Amino acid sequence: MSRFAGRIGSAFVIVALLSSGISRAQNTGYVFSNKPVAFSHLSNVAGPTAIGIDDPALRGLLRDLGAVLTWQPGERYVLVTTAQPQVISFSVGDRRFDVGPISAQAAFAPFLQGTEVYLPLDDLLRALYLAPVRDGGVTVLQPQLASIDVQGSGSQALLVARAGIPLHPRVVTDGPDRVVYEFDGVGSALSTRAFDVGGIHNVAIATSGSARDPKTLVTVTLEAGARHDGAHSNNGDFEVGFGGNGGAPPLVAVATVAPQPSASASETVPAPVASASGSPAASVASVSTVSVQATSDGSTITIAVGGSASYEWHRLREPDNRFWIDIKGATLAGPPLDETEADPIVSMRVRQIDPQTVRVALSFVGANSLAILPSVTGLQINVGHDEVADAPREGSGSVGAVVSANEPQALITPVPPDMYGQNPPGGASDWKFGPRGYVPTNPRLIVIDPGHGGGDPGTMRNGVAEKDLALDMAMRLRTILIARGWQVQMTRSDDHDVPATSQSAAEAEKMGYTTSAAGDLQARDDIANASGARLFISVHVNGYINSGPSGTTTYYSKPSDAAFARIMDRTLAQSLGTKDDGTVKSHLYVTLHANMPAILVETAFLSNPDDYAKLTSSDWRQKVAQSMADGIDAYTQSNPVSTASTGGER
Numbered sequence: 001m002s003r004f005a006g007r008i009g010s011a012f013v014i015v016a017l018l019s020s021g022i023s024r025a026q027n028t029g030y031v032f033s034n035k036p037v038a039f040s041h042l043s044n045v046a047g048p049t050a051i052g053i054d055d056p057a058l059r060g061l062l063r064d065l066g067a068v069l070t071w072q073p074g075e076r077y078v079l080v081t082t083a084q085p086q087v088i089s090f091s092v093g094d095r096r097f098d099v100g101p102i103s104a105q106a107a108f109a110p111f112l113q114g115t116e117v118y119l120p121l122d123d124l125l126r127a128l129y130l131a132p133v134r135d136g137g138v139t140v141l142q143p144q145l146a147s148i149d150v151q152g153s154g155s156q157a158l159l160v161a162r163a164g165i166p167l168h169p170r171v172v173t174d175g176p177d178r179v180v181y182e183f184d185g186v187g188s189a190l191s192t193r194a195f196d197v198g199g200i201h202n203v204a205i206a207t208s209g210s211a212r213d214p215k216t217l218v219t220v221t222l223e224a225g226a227r228h229d230g231a232h233s234n235n236g237d238f239e240v241g242f243g244g245n246g247g248a249p250p251l252v253a254v255a256t257v258a259p260q261p262s263a264s265a266s267e268t269v270p271a272p273v274a275s276a277s278g279s280p281a282a283s284v285a286s287v288s289t290v291s292v293q294a295t296s297d298g299s300t301i302t303i304a305v306g307g308s309a310s311y312e313w314h315r316l317r318e319p320d321n322r323f324w325i326d327i328k329g330a331t332l333a334g335p336p337l338d339e340t341e342a343d344p345i346v347s348m349r350v351r352q353i354d355p356q357t358v359r360v361a362l363s364f365v366g367a368n369s370l371a372i373l374p375s376v377t378g379l380q381i382n383v384g385h386d387e388v389a390d391a392p393r394e395g396s397g398s399v400g401a402v403v404s405a406n407e408p409q410a411l412i413t414p415v416p417p418d419m420y421g422q423n424p425p426g427g428a429s430d431w432k433f434g435p436r437g438y439v440p441t442n443p444r445l446i447v448i449d450p451g452h453g454g455g456d457p458g459t460m461r462n463g464v465a466e467k468d469l470a471l472d473m474a475m476r477l478r479t480i481l482i483a484r485g486w487q488v489q490m491t492r493s494d495d496h497d498v499p500a501t502s503q504s505a506a507e508a509e510k511m512g513y514t515t516s517a518a519g520d521l522q523a524r525d526d527i528a529n530a531s532g533a534r535l536f537i538s539v540h541v542n543g544y545i546n547s548g549p550s551g552t553t554t555y556y557s558k559p560s561d562a563a564f565a566r567i568m569d570r571t572l573a574q575s576l577g578t579k580d581d582g583t584v585k586s587h588l589y590v591t592l593h594a595n596m597p598a599i600l601v602e603t604a605f606l607s608n609p610d611d612y613a614k615l616t617s618s619d620w621r622q623k624v625a626q627s628m629a630d631g632i633d634a635y636t637q638s639n640p641v642s643t644a645s646t647g648g649e650r
């Protein structure tokens with residue numbers, strides 16, 4: 001469970017800064033956009049310059065670039081989310097860091113100095129597409145033209161350029177055999193590359209000017225008879241369409257979107273790439289309209305989809321309250337949208353981000369509640385005014401004609417205000433969710449809940465699905481517990497959904513949860529609650545939008561869960577060889593609504609290469625099951641059930 005198109009033809013995507021030999025920044029003055037940047041939290045303890053993440057000038061620089069840095073005390077990962085959005089992930093004590101899908105090696109590992117994390121300054125700047133260039137006694141933070149991507153097939157192509165700042169180039173030469181674009185204010189370390197698509201012969205990059213006033217010329221050499229559309233900026237990225245057939249229609253609608261300020265969130269927006277015949281590439285689905293309507297509870301976004309498609313969604317952590325959903329195998333029928341919305345939504349952007357993917361991106365006022373409801377006609381996204389802590393960060397599903405009546409819906413659940421058991425009116429002694437003094441009617445029974453299942457695969461990487469790994473580890477745990485004398489009940493024992501009954505759906509609705517996914521989760525709790533089980537354990541696999549995060553985490557919700565979570569975390573940390581991410585108190589549905597002590601274990605990250613290798617090893621999954629069984633034994637031995645209440649305890 002997550003707490004978060006292939007291109008046709010040639011592609012040219014080079015993040016040259018991550019390996020460039022640009023001179024190292026020193027403890028001197030810094031300049032960005034011809035204004036001084038007074039870094040104050042600098043250290044040379046590790047050799048090269050390190051910067052503290054609480055440095056006010058660093059925070060100001062990130063705001064100017066539309067980026068947000070997040071880190072919580074006690075956590076290992078420092079995440080910087082850029083305006084695109086792209087995630088830069090550093091890990092305390094580890095030289096490896098990620099810039100989106102690209103992994104790189106830092107000059108040194110980030111470290112803690114007191115209560116502040118220090119990052120390698122040069123590596124952070126280059127990941128933000130800023131080159132530290134010496135100019136006399138100061139270091140200029142020079143924005144860089146960091147990537148040029150040519151997407152296309154046959155006679156059609158789309159050229160997209162990205163930099164550390166919004167790009168607004170001008171055409172300085174427009175001839176029959178070449179077109180030259182000048183990018184003022186940016187440097188570049190990119191080199192010439194040959195192509196044979198869309199009438200493009202090659203793309204050459206040359207730089208000139210000074211450290212403070214750089215210029216980059218991009219020369220596109222054309223084959224005979226080739227033509228190009230008008231150049232324009234699209235949310236800061238530069239785009240232009242090319243065609244080898246002079247009679248072909250334009251690839252890009254010129255100037256359909258006004259350039260956005262660098263501080264706003266944005267997405268890359270290539271137009272659909274045409275086929276070699278000049279007609280648009282075939283697509284299964286079409287996104288015809290996207291609309292927002294205010295409701296009494298918040299706002300509803302309706303996405304009309306004709307045909308069949310799949311989707312993936314991601315949500316960033318606070319304070320970067322952004323959400324986006326990618327509809328795969330689809331094209332956008334109308335123009336891109338970029339609209340300001342009313343509370344609880346700040347803005348909405350709709351884009352064709354590659355030839356087969358439509359992205360709908362939302363910015364929220366805060367960590368607002370969110371439900372995603374697929375149907376045969378499209379998607380409905382309900383955004384509420386209530387805020388949710390520790391909401392899921394990633395999910396997937398299908399939309400259009402492939403949606404069945406029983407398909408689970410992606411859900412970020414609302415959190416009841418009195419979730420931690422404030423006494424109800426009249427002085428009753430029960431917690432709101434689960435009795436305060438729960439006594440199992442079957443103290444020898446453990447309920448195991450393999451996460452996801454059926455039409456809900458959970459997180460996926462390289463064709464490996466969370467639902468399959470979770471079931472495998474859960475069944476191994478079942479075998480070990482039975483051998484040790486425990487009784488075991490599974491919420492599922494094969495690859496199917498745990499269907500919501502009318503009773504579980506009604507119970508979920510009574511508690512303020514209105515989607516069928518909540519009924520599915522309540523059905524898992526109903527199995528445990530009806531059986532009078534001693535313990536409930538839900539087995540999951542984690543994932544993230546890049547490869548940085550790793551480790552094992554044990555989640556709990558109720559006060560009665562805490563001791564079980566601590567003992568399980570300690571047992572897993574001693575044997576699994578993963579990073580110990582500790583215990584996290586969270587508002588997860590299955591742990592919150594289980595009467596008995598309940599935990600949810602995120603065993604490892606499919607998105608991390610080291611964790612992926614462990615998860616795909618049957619020996620390691622057996623070790624997980626063994627360790628979970630040991631944790632259950634350790635907890636029950638130190639927290640016995642009263643024999644007077646149960647008639648005997650094992």
